[in-house]
Amino acid sequence: MHRESFFEIVNISVNYGVIKALTNISVKISEGEIISIIGANGAGKSTLLKSITGIAKVNDGNILFQSQDITNKPPEEIVKKGIAMVPEGRRVFSTLTVKENLELGAYFIKDKKIIKENYELVLRTFPRIEERLSQPAGTLSGGEQQMLAIGRALMSNPKLLLLDEPSMGLSPKITSEIFQLIEKINKERGISIIMVEQNALMALKTSKRGYVIENGKIVLEGSSGELLQNPQIIKAYLGA
Protein backbone atom coordinates (compact mmCIF):
# COMPACT_ATOMS: atom_id res chain seq x y z
CA MET A 1 0.00 0.00 0.00
CA HIS A 2 1.13 3.50 -0.84
CA ARG A 3 1.12 6.09 1.88
CA GLU A 4 -1.14 8.97 0.84
CA SER A 5 0.91 11.71 -0.71
CA PHE A 6 0.23 15.40 -1.21
CA PHE A 7 1.35 15.67 -4.80
CA GLU A 8 3.11 13.19 -7.02
CA ILE A 9 4.08 12.86 -10.65
CA VAL A 10 4.47 9.18 -11.51
CA ASN A 11 6.44 8.21 -14.59
CA ILE A 12 4.93 10.68 -17.01
CA SER A 13 5.88 11.13 -20.62
CA VAL A 14 4.87 14.01 -22.89
CA ASN A 15 5.36 14.08 -26.65
CA TYR A 16 4.82 16.93 -29.06
CA GLY A 17 4.26 14.94 -32.24
CA VAL A 18 7.50 13.06 -32.77
CA ILE A 19 9.41 15.15 -30.21
CA LYS A 20 9.80 13.46 -26.84
CA ALA A 21 9.66 16.42 -24.46
CA LEU A 22 9.44 14.40 -21.21
CA THR A 23 10.32 10.75 -20.64
CA ASN A 24 9.39 8.82 -17.48
CA ILE A 25 9.49 11.78 -15.12
CA SER A 26 8.70 11.22 -11.44
CA VAL A 27 8.61 14.08 -8.91
CA LYS A 28 7.16 14.23 -5.42
CA ILE A 29 6.40 17.10 -3.05
CA SER A 30 5.06 17.00 0.50
CA GLU A 31 2.61 19.49 1.93
CA GLY A 32 4.38 22.73 2.87
CA GLU A 33 7.56 21.79 1.01
CA ILE A 34 9.44 23.92 -1.51
CA ILE A 35 11.40 22.15 -4.24
CA SER A 36 13.33 23.21 -7.30
CA ILE A 37 13.74 21.61 -10.71
CA ILE A 38 16.87 22.78 -12.44
CA GLY A 39 17.48 22.57 -16.16
CA ALA A 40 18.93 24.35 -19.19
CA ASN A 41 17.03 25.80 -22.18
CA GLY A 42 14.81 23.21 -23.81
CA ALA A 43 15.23 20.64 -21.02
CA GLY A 44 11.47 20.35 -20.55
CA LYS A 45 10.88 22.56 -17.50
CA SER A 46 7.91 24.50 -18.85
CA THR A 47 6.44 21.34 -20.37
CA LEU A 48 6.58 19.68 -16.97
CA LEU A 49 4.61 22.51 -15.33
CA LYS A 50 2.19 22.62 -18.27
CA SER A 51 1.55 18.89 -17.91
CA ILE A 52 0.55 19.49 -14.27
CA THR A 53 -1.85 22.32 -15.14
CA GLY A 54 -3.55 20.46 -17.99
CA ILE A 55 -2.03 22.58 -20.75
CA ALA A 56 0.33 19.92 -22.17
CA LYS A 57 -1.18 16.51 -22.83
CA VAL A 58 0.34 13.66 -20.81
CA ASN A 59 0.85 10.60 -23.03
CA ASP A 60 1.81 8.16 -20.31
CA GLY A 61 1.92 8.04 -16.50
CA ASN A 62 -0.11 9.80 -13.81
CA ILE A 63 -0.31 13.00 -11.81
CA LEU A 64 -1.84 12.66 -8.35
CA PHE A 65 -2.98 15.52 -6.12
CA GLN A 66 -4.32 14.78 -2.66
CA SER A 67 -5.03 11.17 -3.69
CA GLN A 68 -6.96 12.17 -6.81
CA ASP A 69 -5.79 11.45 -10.33
CA ILE A 70 -5.66 14.82 -12.09
CA THR A 71 -3.87 13.65 -15.25
CA ASN A 72 -5.11 15.53 -18.33
CA LYS A 73 -7.95 17.25 -16.47
CA PRO A 74 -9.00 20.62 -17.95
CA PRO A 75 -6.93 23.60 -16.72
CA GLU A 76 -9.83 25.31 -14.91
CA GLU A 77 -10.59 22.14 -12.95
CA ILE A 78 -6.97 21.98 -11.81
CA VAL A 79 -6.98 25.63 -10.69
CA LYS A 80 -10.19 24.97 -8.74
CA LYS A 81 -8.55 22.03 -6.99
CA GLY A 82 -5.84 24.37 -5.69
CA ILE A 83 -2.94 24.34 -8.15
CA ALA A 84 -1.83 27.68 -9.62
CA MET A 85 0.95 28.45 -12.07
CA VAL A 86 2.97 31.59 -12.67
CA PRO A 87 3.92 31.19 -16.34
CA GLU A 88 7.31 31.79 -17.88
CA GLY A 89 7.78 35.44 -18.82
CA ARG A 90 5.08 36.46 -16.32
CA ARG A 91 2.30 37.18 -18.86
CA VAL A 92 0.43 39.90 -17.02
CA PHE A 93 -2.46 41.50 -18.92
CA SER A 94 -0.58 44.64 -19.85
CA THR A 95 -3.50 46.93 -20.72
CA LEU A 96 -5.45 46.02 -17.58
CA THR A 97 -4.64 47.69 -14.28
CA VAL A 98 -2.72 45.96 -11.53
CA LYS A 99 -5.93 45.65 -9.51
CA GLU A 100 -7.81 44.09 -12.46
CA ASN A 101 -4.99 41.59 -12.97
CA LEU A 102 -5.27 40.53 -9.33
CA GLU A 103 -9.05 40.24 -9.56
CA LEU A 104 -8.74 37.92 -12.55
CA GLY A 105 -6.68 35.56 -10.41
CA ALA A 106 -9.77 35.04 -8.23
CA TYR A 107 -11.96 34.25 -11.23
CA PHE A 108 -13.02 30.82 -9.97
CA ILE A 109 -13.65 31.84 -6.36
CA LYS A 110 -17.25 32.60 -5.52
CA ASP A 111 -16.93 33.56 -1.85
CA LYS A 112 -16.39 37.36 -1.63
CA LYS A 113 -14.96 37.06 1.86
CA ILE A 114 -12.21 34.69 0.71
CA ILE A 115 -11.45 36.97 -2.25
CA LYS A 116 -11.08 39.94 0.09
CA GLU A 117 -8.85 38.02 2.50
CA ASN A 118 -6.61 36.85 -0.33
CA TYR A 119 -6.44 40.34 -1.77
CA GLU A 120 -5.36 41.80 1.55
CA LEU A 121 -2.77 39.06 2.01
CA VAL A 122 -1.35 39.67 -1.45
CA LEU A 123 -1.07 43.41 -0.85
CA ARG A 124 0.61 42.79 2.49
CA THR A 125 3.10 40.44 0.83
CA PHE A 126 3.80 42.87 -2.04
CA PRO A 127 3.64 46.47 -0.76
CA ARG A 128 5.17 47.67 -4.05
CA ILE A 129 2.14 46.31 -5.87
CA GLU A 130 -0.25 48.06 -3.49
CA GLU A 131 1.28 51.42 -4.42
CA ARG A 132 0.51 50.74 -8.10
CA LEU A 133 -3.02 49.34 -8.14
CA SER A 134 -4.48 51.70 -10.73
CA GLN A 135 -1.50 51.58 -13.08
CA PRO A 136 -1.67 49.51 -16.33
CA ALA A 137 0.25 46.31 -15.60
CA GLY A 138 2.36 46.79 -18.74
CA THR A 139 3.95 49.88 -17.21
CA LEU A 140 5.36 47.97 -14.23
CA SER A 141 9.06 47.11 -14.08
CA GLY A 142 10.06 43.48 -14.72
CA GLY A 143 10.43 42.76 -11.02
CA GLU A 144 7.07 44.34 -10.24
CA GLN A 145 5.42 42.32 -13.03
CA GLN A 146 6.86 39.14 -11.52
CA MET A 147 5.43 40.14 -8.12
CA LEU A 148 2.07 40.84 -9.76
CA ALA A 149 2.11 37.50 -11.58
CA ILE A 150 2.80 35.69 -8.29
CA GLY A 151 0.15 37.79 -6.55
CA ARG A 152 -2.38 36.93 -9.25
CA ALA A 153 -1.67 33.22 -8.80
CA LEU A 154 -2.09 33.59 -5.01
CA MET A 155 -5.53 35.15 -5.57
CA SER A 156 -6.80 31.68 -6.61
CA ASN A 157 -5.98 30.48 -3.09
CA PRO A 158 -3.65 27.66 -4.16
CA LYS A 159 -2.33 24.81 -2.04
CA LEU A 160 0.38 24.19 -4.61
CA LEU A 161 2.10 27.01 -6.49
CA LEU A 162 4.12 26.37 -9.66
CA LEU A 163 6.70 28.97 -10.67
CA ASP A 164 8.22 28.94 -14.16
CA GLU A 165 11.62 30.68 -14.00
CA PRO A 166 10.77 33.49 -11.59
CA SER A 167 14.27 34.99 -12.05
CA MET A 168 14.03 35.31 -15.83
CA GLY A 169 15.31 38.66 -17.10
CA LEU A 170 15.72 40.16 -13.65
CA SER A 171 18.82 41.73 -12.07
CA PRO A 172 20.60 39.81 -9.28
CA LYS A 173 19.24 42.25 -6.71
CA ILE A 174 15.61 41.91 -7.80
CA THR A 175 16.05 38.16 -8.24
CA SER A 176 17.12 37.79 -4.63
CA GLU A 177 14.19 39.94 -3.53
CA ILE A 178 11.79 37.69 -5.48
CA PHE A 179 13.29 34.53 -3.96
CA GLN A 180 12.94 35.99 -0.46
CA LEU A 181 9.28 36.63 -1.18
CA ILE A 182 8.86 33.07 -2.48
CA GLU A 183 10.36 31.73 0.75
CA LYS A 184 8.07 34.00 2.77
CA ILE A 185 4.93 32.79 0.92
CA ASN A 186 5.98 29.21 1.62
CA LYS A 187 6.76 29.80 5.31
CA GLU A 188 3.94 32.13 6.27
CA ARG A 189 1.10 30.61 4.24
CA GLY A 190 2.30 27.01 4.16
CA ILE A 191 1.82 26.88 0.39
CA SER A 192 3.80 24.10 -1.30
CA ILE A 193 5.97 25.39 -4.13
CA ILE A 194 7.55 23.78 -7.19
CA MET A 195 9.84 26.15 -9.04
CA VAL A 196 11.66 25.41 -12.26
CA GLU A 197 14.79 27.45 -12.85
CA GLN A 198 18.00 27.86 -14.81
CA ASN A 199 19.33 29.91 -11.90
CA ALA A 200 20.43 26.82 -9.97
CA LEU A 201 22.19 28.72 -7.20
CA MET A 202 19.25 30.89 -6.18
CA ALA A 203 16.67 28.13 -6.60
CA LEU A 204 18.62 25.52 -4.62
CA LYS A 205 19.42 28.03 -1.87
CA THR A 206 15.69 28.68 -1.51
CA SER A 207 14.50 25.05 -1.65
CA LYS A 208 15.26 22.09 0.58
CA ARG A 209 15.30 19.54 -2.23
CA GLY A 210 15.82 19.55 -5.93
CA TYR A 211 15.80 17.64 -9.20
CA VAL A 212 17.88 18.15 -12.33
CA ILE A 213 16.18 17.72 -15.70
CA GLU A 214 18.12 17.18 -18.93
CA ASN A 215 16.60 16.36 -22.32
CA GLY A 216 13.26 15.57 -20.71
CA LYS A 217 14.65 13.18 -18.10
CA ILE A 218 15.41 13.54 -14.39
CA VAL A 219 19.15 12.86 -14.16
CA LEU A 220 19.78 13.77 -10.52
CA GLU A 221 17.81 14.39 -7.36
CA GLY A 222 18.69 15.10 -3.77
CA SER A 223 18.80 17.64 -0.99
CA SER A 224 19.61 21.14 -2.22
CA GLY A 225 22.78 21.09 -0.11
CA GLU A 226 24.00 17.92 -1.85
CA LEU A 227 23.13 19.25 -5.28
CA LEU A 228 24.98 22.52 -4.65
CA GLN A 229 28.12 20.46 -3.86
CA ASN A 230 27.73 18.11 -6.83
CA PRO A 231 30.63 18.57 -9.31
CA GLN A 232 28.33 17.97 -12.32
CA ILE A 233 26.02 20.75 -11.16
CA ILE A 234 28.85 23.09 -10.31
CA LYS A 235 30.24 22.59 -13.80
CA ALA A 236 26.95 22.82 -15.71
CA TYR A 237 24.97 25.40 -13.74
CA LEU A 238 27.12 27.28 -11.27
CA GLY A 239 29.67 28.52 -13.77
CA ALA A 240 32.72 27.44 -11.77
Ligand SMILES: Nc1ncnc2c1ncn2[C@@H]1O[C@H](COP(=O)(O)OP(=O)(O)OP(=O)(O)O)[C@@H](O)[C@H]1O
Ligand atom coordinates in the same frame (compact mmCIF):
# COMPACT_ATOMS: atom_id res chain seq x y z
N1 LIG B 1 4.02 23.37 -28.23
C1 LIG B 1 5.12 22.70 -28.60
N2 LIG B 1 5.19 22.03 -29.77
C2 LIG B 1 6.29 21.34 -30.14
N3 LIG B 1 7.40 21.25 -29.38
C3 LIG B 1 7.41 21.90 -28.21
C4 LIG B 1 6.28 22.66 -27.75
N4 LIG B 1 6.59 23.20 -26.55
C5 LIG B 1 7.85 22.80 -26.28
N5 LIG B 1 8.34 22.02 -27.25
C6 LIG B 1 9.67 21.36 -27.28
O1 LIG B 1 9.80 20.60 -26.09
C7 LIG B 1 11.12 20.72 -25.56
C8 LIG B 1 11.06 21.25 -24.12
O2 LIG B 1 10.59 22.61 -24.13
P1 LIG B 1 10.29 23.42 -22.81
O3 LIG B 1 9.69 24.71 -23.21
O4 LIG B 1 9.53 22.56 -21.89
O5 LIG B 1 11.77 23.63 -22.24
P2 LIG B 1 12.26 24.57 -21.05
O6 LIG B 1 13.13 23.73 -20.18
O7 LIG B 1 11.12 25.25 -20.40
O8 LIG B 1 13.17 25.62 -21.82
P3 LIG B 1 13.47 27.19 -21.49
O9 LIG B 1 14.47 27.21 -20.39
O10 LIG B 1 14.05 27.71 -22.76
O11 LIG B 1 12.17 27.83 -21.12
C9 LIG B 1 11.88 21.61 -26.51
O12 LIG B 1 12.60 20.79 -27.39
C10 LIG B 1 10.78 22.37 -27.26
O13 LIG B 1 11.17 22.72 -28.56
Ligand SMILES: [Mg+2]
Ligand atom coordinates in the same frame (compact mmCIF):
# COMPACT_ATOMS: atom_id res chain seq x y z
MG1 LIG C 1 10.59 27.18 -20.16
